Amino acid sequence: MTHDIPVIDIAPLRQGNGAERKAVASAIGRVCRETGFFYITGHGVSPDTIAKLFEASHTFFTQPAAAKEAVAMSRVGRNRGYVGLGVERLDTTSLPDRKEAFNISPNQPGGQDAWPALPGWQDLMMAYFAICLDIGAALHRGFARDLGVDEDFFVDKFRHPMATLRLLRYPPAQQASTAPGAGAHTDYGNVTILAVNGVSGLQVRPRGSDWTDAPLIPGTFICNIGDCLMRWSNDVYVSTPHRVLRPAGERYSIAFFLDPDADALVEPIVTRSGEHAHYPPVTGHDYLQERLQATYGHKNQRH
Ligand SMILES: O=C(O)CCC(=O)C(=O)O
Numbered sequence: 315m316t317h318d319i320p321v322i323d324i325a326p327l328r329q330g331n332g333a334e335r336k337a338v339a340s341a342i343g344r345v346c347r348e349t350g351f352f353y354i355t356g357h358g359v360s361p362d363t364i365a366k367l368f369e370a371s372h373t374f375f376t377q378p379a380a381a382k383e384a385v386a387m388s389r390v391g392r393n394r395g396y397v398g399l400g401v402e403r404l405d406t407t408s409l410p411d412r413k414e415a416f417n418i419s420p421n422q423p424g425g426q427d428a429w430p431a432l433p434g435w436q437d438l439m440m441a442y443f444a445i446c447l448d449i450g451a452a453l454h455r456g457f458a459r460d461l462g463v464d465e466d467f468f469v470d471k472f473r474h475p476m477a478t479l480r481l482l483r484y485p486p487a488q489q490a491s492t493a494p495g496a497g498a499h500t501d502y503g504n505v506t507i508l509a510v511n512g513v514s515g516l517q518v519r520p521r522g523s524d525w526t527d528a529p530l531i532p533g534t535f536i537c538n539i540g541d542c543l544m545r546w547s548n549d550v551y552v553s554t555p556h557r558v559l560r561p562a563g564e565r566y567s568i569a570f571f572l573d574p575d576a577d578a579l580v581e582p583i584v585t586r587s588g589e590h591a592h593y594p595p596v597t598g599h600d601y602l603q604e605r606l607q608a609t610y611g612h613k614n615q616r617h
């Protein structure tokens with residue numbers, strides 16, 4: 315069985331008639347049952363916007379260490395702020411990840427985002443955050459339709475979603491090190507929308523297959539579903555392990571992780587007769603905390 319990652323034009327989820335929306339929802343549903351990885355076009359984000367974001371990300375990461383440490387997650391807490399090289403280890407059986415990151419998570423309960431002292435930077439990031447929320451809402455209309463519930467099923471569960479915009483920088487590989495860019499993992503939330511700056515390195519491992527490259531396709535985002543949507547779909551959809559290899563050159567990516575509202579009830583959707591829920595209901599907040607706790611331990615979780 316081959317597991318090519320399909321390219322799906324999502325424009326009809328916003329503008330299409332009923333039949334067109336249904337066709338896109340079915341295409342997304344098919345891939346979510348197999349790997350949950352797909353590229354999207356028709357997202358409405360211009361190449362110029364993406365270029366500006368990567369420029370701003372570069373500006374952030376090339377600041378002196380002290381400026382980055384001033385907004386460190388260890389100070390800011392709650393999944394926000396700067397995470398330095400080697401702090402995270404997504405695959406606990408491998409070396410720590412060779413990457414640095416900056417997290418923006420405005421709807422995370424408790425605390426506030428920290429911002430670098432760079433003119434216009436916060437506005438640019440928040441504008442992109444809003445764009446990603448809108449793409450995420452369109453994708454959820456597709457998921458809902460495909461899962462056999464009302465197209466607006468997710469709307470009241472994503473009013474103030476605990477989404478995180480995450481800038482990532484992977485330094486060029488060091489010869490002596492075998493540390494991965496990002497260790498093998500599945501994502502925690504509902505869906506991830508990923509932009510990459512032209513340096514490949516992402517691999518996915520569909521069930522029953524070996525690691526496969528996810529090549530770059532200019533003008534697209536790579537989307538993948540996470541464990542929360544898998545749970546919500548009662549395991550009809552699958553989240554798939556992925557990793558980032560040590561990149562040949564310096565690599566930047568920007569990931570947007572969309573999790574539900576803190577108080578949304580994540581309760582498996584059961585529409586087929588005789589089907590039983592595989593999981594008890596849990597709030598979005600409790601589910602995400604459990605997953606973050608496992609990645610960071612107690613050290614970045616300020617209460
Ligand atoms: O940087 C990438 O290409 C992917 C990163 C990723 O999978 C993650 O941060 O969850």
Ligand SMILES: [Fe+2]
Pocket residue numbers: 499500501506556
């Ligand atoms: Fe990931």
